[in-house]
Amino acid sequence: xxxxxRDEILRYSxxxxxxxxxxxxxxxxxxxxxxxxxAGGLGSPLLLYLAAAGVGTIxxxxxxxxxxxxxxxxxxxxxxxxGRPKIEVAGSRLGAxxxxxxxxxxxxxxTAANAAGIIRDYDIVADASDNFPTRxxxxxxxxxxxxxxxxxxVFRFEGQLSxxxxxxxxCYRCLFPEPPPPGLxxxxxxxxxxxxxxxxxxxxxxLEVIKLILGIGEPLVGRLLLVEALATSFRDIRFGKxxxxxxxxxxxxVTAPVDYEAFCxxxxxxxxxxxxxxxxxxxxxxxxxxxxxxxxxxxxxxxxPELAIAAIPGARSLPLADLPARLHELDSARHYTLCCxxxxxxxxAFYLLWKAGFRRLDILDGGIDAWAEQGDGxxxxx
Amino acid sequence: xxxxRVQYFAILRERAGRAGEEIDTVAATAGALYAELExxxxxxxxxxxxxxxxxxxxxxxxxxxPGDSVVFxxxxxxx
Ligand SMILES: [Zn+2]
Numbered sequence: 001x002x003x004x005x006r007d008e009i010l011r012y013s014x015x016x017x018x019x020x021x022x023x024x025x026x027x028x029x030x031x032x033x034x035x036x037x038x039a040g041g042l043g044s045p046l047l048l049y050l051a052a053a054g055v056g057t058i059x060x061x062x063x064x065x066x067x068x069x070x071x072x073x074x075x076x077x078x079x080x081x082x083g084r085p086k087i088e089v090a091g092s093r094l095g096a097x098x099x100x101x102x103x104x105x106x107x108x109x110x111t112a113a114n115a116a117g118i119i120r121d122y123d124i125v126a127d128a129s130d131n132f133p134t135r136x137x138x139x140x141x142x143x144x145x146x147x148x149x150x151x152x153x154v155f156r157f158e159g160q161l162s163x164x165x166x167x168x169x170x171c172y173r174c175l176f177p178e179p180p181p182p183g184l185x186x187x188x189x190x191x192x193x194x195x196x197x198x199x200x201x202x203x204x205x206x207l208e209v210i211k212l213i214l215g216i217g218e219p220l221v222g223r224l225l226l227v228e229a230l231a232t233s234f235r236d237i238r239f240g241k242x243x244x245x246x247x248x249x250x251x252x253x254v255t256a257p258v259d260y261e262a263f264c265x266x267x268x269x270x271x272x273x274x275x276x277x278x279x280x281x282x283x284x285x286x287x288x289x290x291x292x293x294x295x296x297x298x299x300x301x302x303x304x305p306e307l308a309i310a311a312i313p314g315a316r317s318l319p320l321a322d323l324p325a326r327l328h329e330l331d332s333a334r335h336y337t338l339c340c341x342x343x344x345x346x347x348x349a350f351y352l353l354w355k356a357g358f359r360r361l362d363i364l365d366g367g368i369d370a371w372a373e374q375g376d377g378x379x380x381x382x
Numbered sequence: 383x384x385x386x387r388v389q390y391f392a393i394l395r396e397r398a399g400r401a402g403e404e405i406d407t408v409a410a411t412a413g414a415l416y417a418e419l420e421x422x423x424x425x426x427x428x429x430x431x432x433x434x435x436x437x438x439x440x441x442x443x444x445x446x447x448p449g450d451s452v453v454f455x456x457x458x459x460x461x
Contacts, residue, residue, distance in 0.1 A: 042461045130461035155392045155458035175439070176457040180430035191460050198461065224439075226391065226455065231401065237453065239439040321396050325424040 003027055008100060012054055025214045026054060030101075032213045035059040035122040037110055037138055039090045041198030042128035042152050042205060044076040049206035050126075051094040051101055055213070058094065059104040059122055062087045069382065073195035110134055112257035115141040124212055126150045126205050132179040139164060139172035140254055143247045150208045152201040154193050159201040159227040162220050163208050166241075166248040169221035173254075174242040192303075197229050278350055280365040283374045286337060296335030296360065301345045302368070310368055310380045312339065320345045327356055335360035341382075343367045383408060384448040386415065391455045394431070398423045412452060413442030419454075431456045 002023045004012070008030075015021045015029075032055050036043050039062040050058055066074075066081045066089060074086075081089045087105045094103050106118055110129070119125055119141050127138045127149055135153070142149040148165040151172060164171045204225070211217045223236040247254040281289065289295035300307070300315040307317060318326060320340070330336065330353070338346035338353075338361060346363040353361055364370070372379040386409075389402035398419070409415035412433045419425055432439055434453045435446070446452070 038461050040461050128461050130459060132457070132459045135459055152461075153458045154460045158391055158395075158458065160455075160458060175432065176430065178430065180426070180457055193460055224455075226453070228391075228401070235437060235453075237434045237437050237439055237455070321393070 003030070005100075008054070011098075011100075015053070020216045021214060025216075028213055028215075029054045029210070030056040032124070033057040033059070033122045034209055034213075035061065035106075035119060035125045036128055037061045037125060037134065038128035038130060039074075039076060039086050040064070040070065040128065040130055041073040041154065041193065041195075042202035043090075043126075044074045045199050045202035046126055046128055046206045046209075047076060047090060047094055048097065049203060050209060051098045051103075053206070053210055054098065055101065055209075057102045057104060057122075059106055059118070060087055060090055061106040061108075061110050061118065062090065063107065063109045073193065073198050075199065110137060112137060115257050116145060119145055119147055122147065124148050124150060124209055126152075126209055128152065128202060128205065135172065136179060137257060140247050141257055142166070143171050144256070148212055150205050150212070152198075152205045154198045154201050156192055157194050157197065157229040159197055159225075159229075161201055161204050161208070161225040161227070162223060163212070165219075165221050170239055170241040171245060171248045173247050174245045174249075175224065175239055177242070177246065194229055197227075200229075201227060278347060278363055279361065280343075280363045281337065282365050283370050286362075286364055296337050296362065298364070299330070299336050299338050299349075300368075301338060301340040301349050306341065306382075309382050310372060312368060312371060312379065315339060320349055323349055323352055327353075330358070332357045332359070335362075337362045337364055339364040339371075340367045342369045384446060384450075386446060386448075387451045388415070388419070389451070389453045391453065392458050393456055394423075394425055394454050397425055407446075410445060411442065412440065412444050412446060415446060415452065416442070416454065425454075426456070 012026045015026050016023055034050055034055050036047055039047060039060050064086050066077045066084050066086055068082050071077055071079060076090050076093055087107050091103050091105055115137055125138060125142055125147050127135055129135055139149055143166040146167055148163060150163050152161045208220055211219055223238055225236045227234055243249055246252060286295055298315040300317050301320040303319045338349050340346045343366050350361055350363060369381060372381045383406045386405050386407055388405050390398045395401055407415055407418060409418050432455045435444055435450050
């Protein structure tokens with residue numbers, strides 16, 4: 001006798017009639033426990049499809065509130081949700097979509113301290129986060145607990161997708177052993193992304209999760225799918241387990257969840273302990289210094305399209321991506337205050353410039369967003 | 383000289399200002415080809431970039447043959 005109710009049989013009938021799924025497969029979906037790390041651009045379609053498919057227990061890790069700039073891609077949220085905690089909105093939206101499943105909220109950030117405790121209660125983890133520290137943490141804890149990590153990430157018009165299952169294939173660190181140095185990858189908040197792209201990748205993530213639960217098809221183990229939206233091109237690249245992998249290799253050096261900043265070493269060239277120790281000036285401090293002629297030149301690291309949205313008069317434009325090639329335009333003896341959208345690119349530029357011998361550097365804390373927020377009505381927030 | 387089809391992803395695409403191109407090169411390995419492009423486009427150090435030849439990830443000393451399709455892939459983290 002099936003454990004599915006009459007309503008459930010009707011709800012999932014388009015699944016049940018397929019020989020690859022049947023009642024037995026639907027029961028597997030109902031019994032499955034999936035953790036979704038992040039309820040943003042990737043997490044929105046991922047969570048909606050997992051809930052619709054009848055995955056019985058869905059955990060959600062999310063700490064953020066809904067912002068108007070999220071809605072272009074985060075389709076879990078409505079305009080009227082702006083300002084509300086995402087985890088609350090996601091819970092009620094998914095509950096309304098499918099009242100027969102359990103949504104488990106994990107409000108807060110995933111950290112080295114709590115990750116293993118949370119992930120241990122799930123069969124599969126979907127990494128829909130938006131930053132490298134979390135991605136390495138999710139991978140490491142998944143390897144250590146023997147949990148498959150269904151991974152997707154996006155950047156502008158591109159996406160990457162893979163299934164990392166160290167029990168039968170390579171992990172994230174087999175592919176990318178260490179996080180990139182600052183300057184290589186624009187931080188997420190600063191990066192820009194075509195709204196539909198996380199929609200595509202998050203939907204593919206849901207597909208891989210459902211295939212893993214059902215045990216059907218060819219999971220994306222040992223393959224990295226590259227999605228390029230402008231050419232509408234999909235190609236998958238094969239890769240194997242790395243014998244020297246720090247977490248799933250023969251002699252692992254990562255045997256417990258690691259604090260990202262301690263191992264990524266972004267600070268080695270500067271001798272500074274962490275990004276939060278960098279010399280920052282608030283907008284108010286900057287204005288005081290500027291009036292006294294002590295602020296140095298303001299260097300705006302944002303990309304050209306952003307200048308058209310908002311700009312601080314008198315700032316020198318030098319997009320971060322061009323900085324390595326245009327270093328000669330700056331003088332290492334002079335004083336510069338670095339400015340970007342929210343401050344993340346300024347940190348990357350700080351390290352680049354520090355390595356090049358610049359020492360008189362400040363970072364405008366919070367970037368042009370803070371400038372706009374502190375009441376300069378001529379500067380738009382975005 | 384060998385003709386190699388090269389594709390750039392993410393930040394490499396931004397720096398190169400194009401998605402890909404056909405290159406005539408004397409580079410014998412994937413690493414030598416990257417070094418050649420590193421100078422031309424001020425690419426980041428290769429430590430955090432991966433290379434695939436003909437849809438298979440390979441080490442930087444992997445040899446290149448005429449007609450190969452080479453893809454350079456940095457990690458991305460957005461979500
Ligand atoms: Zn590994």
